Amino acid sequence: MSSNNVLESKNITAESTESDSNIEDKFNVITEGKASILFPKSNEVFYNPVQEFNRDLSIAVIRTWSEILREEREEKAKKQLQRQTPPAGESSNVGATNAAASKVESKFSYTILEALAASGLRSIRYAKELPNLKYVVANDLDLEAVNSIKRSVQYNGLSDELVRTSQGDACDIMYQHRNPLNQFDAIDIDPYGTAAPFLDAAVQAVKDGGLLCVTCTDAAVLCGSNYPEKCYANYGAIPVKGDFCHEMALRILLHTLTTSASRYRRYIHPLITLSIDFYIRVFVRVFSSPIQQNIAFIRLLWMSHILSPSSRQKDRERDLCSDDGSSRELHLSFLREQTGGPIWGYSLHDKEFVRRILKHIKESSTENYKTHPRMFGMLTVVSEEIDSPFYYILSSLAATVHTTNPSLKQFCSAILNKGYKFSASHAAAGSLKTDAPPEVIWDIVRSWVKLHPVNYNNIAANAPGRKILSNPPSFEADFTFHKDADPQSRKIKLVRFQMNPQKNWGPKARASSKRPRSDDEDDQDDQKHEAITKIPSRKKIAEETHN
Secondary structure, eight states, X not given: OOGGGBOOGGGSOTTTSOOHHHHHHHXXXXXXXXXXXXXXXXXXXXXXXGGHHHHHHHHHHHHHHHHHHHHHHHHHHHHHHHHHSOSOOHHHHHHHHHHHHHXXXXXXXXXXXXXXXXXXXXXXXXXXXXXXXXXXXXXXXXXXXXXXXXXXXXXTTBOTTTEEEEESOHHHHHHTTOSTTTOEEEEEEOOSSOOHHHHHHHHHHEEEEEEEEEEEOOHHHHTTSSOHHHXXXXXXXXXXXXXXXXXXXXXXXHHHHHHHHHTTTEEEEEEEEEEETTEEEEEEEEEEOHHHHHTGGGGEEEEEEEEOSOTTSOOOOOOOOOOSSSOEEEEEOSSEEEXXXXXXXXXXXXXXXXXXXXXXXXXXXXXXXXXXHHHHHHHHHHHHOOSOSSOEEHHHHHHHTTOOOOOHHHHHHHHHHTTOOEEEETTEEEEEEEOSOHHHHHHHHHHHHHHSOOOGGGSOTTOHHHHHHTSOOSSOXXXXXXXXXXXXXXXXXXXXXXXXXXXXXXXXXXOOOOOOOOHHHHHHHHHHHXXXXXXXXXXXXXXXXXX
């Protein structure tokens, strides 16, 4: 961070800051990472401490992406110089190319927009913890939130040039920056609820090769929990209910992003997409390409999910297949059919990017990121995931046929011994992603039942489990332990899945403040109140009429 971006404490006068005693009376000082914010005790500004993992992860992702962006700009500068430089001695060309790359590196910087800043903690952390940041714009619609950000920026000794506050509608701010000369390198959207209203503006306001960081906390809508019409209204996709619902939520959001981008001859490239606690968080790069825009539809797929007759029974049976053409389709097995989609059908993660960010996290510690163990554990599981849509839940497979639950090592060994791949999914504990076709999975289940017989009296005549077991397995599964059945992330005892970060944790309540009322509005309310009190009651009217 350059020295002109930091205000020396001697320049912060008594007129512009409050005394420590006044600060402690009016505000709670909250420290996270290298930033401290003044949080109103009256909860006039939204702040959620559980989202520290989200903010730590965002810093790590932006830092890694910025390194890639710098390398790309250096490479572009080298190629431009090579095209402009006439043939000469090889050594002189190499020297000029290296000089051009060094010039790009010395001038490299990037900008960030936090469209819904709330407390401003994220923007302040970006300003203090991200290298080469030119400036971050902290925008919020609420005046009290913007004033709170200004207090915190000053409290942290940062300049108004580095953290630029803005009060306005998030979409208006982004639409005003659609011009390529004014676009942001990265845009962070973390709303209270759905991010859908902001996506159209966001894909236009980010630079070519820029980064979009998007959070959605409306998991009940995205996961298909009784609100398909709301999901279609927000995201243009119909969800289905199933054990794989958290991955489906990620794919629905990516579908919305790619369709929004394709309207403007752009396309997305997912870097990391995560289902975390009560929300989903995706990091995607946005590029301009008419060719990629024209073939965006082949990255989508539809689902056909067949449900159990009982609306209360979990949707456990799954049949997964895809053709080898440009269109792909999912079939999920047995009985009543439910169609869902369209959803994103390609990879959820860029494995090379995951490798780079894991390298950065390994070199960091809890001093840099308080949630370091969880970041390292979750991203290690992500690095192990195979590119197969959705996942099974082993306990659900066993419950479908009313058998004892095999261990994950036993079941995965059977898959590996048959010649297929598997992995866990970061989205759910006990999950199983595999490239094995569904008939192989169910044959493994049938083979397990042969070793552990079930009581058919406990299975209803029309139940899916009875239909599955009515056919014998086409092969005998080998449950002998396979050396690859125990993932590396499990061997080294990483924090791999969600854990309760604190008591009574969750999305938290909205900010409690309202827009300041004018004297005229107060007078109008008083007049209304007086008019209402003058209206006689029904009893009084009846008495006067009777008299």
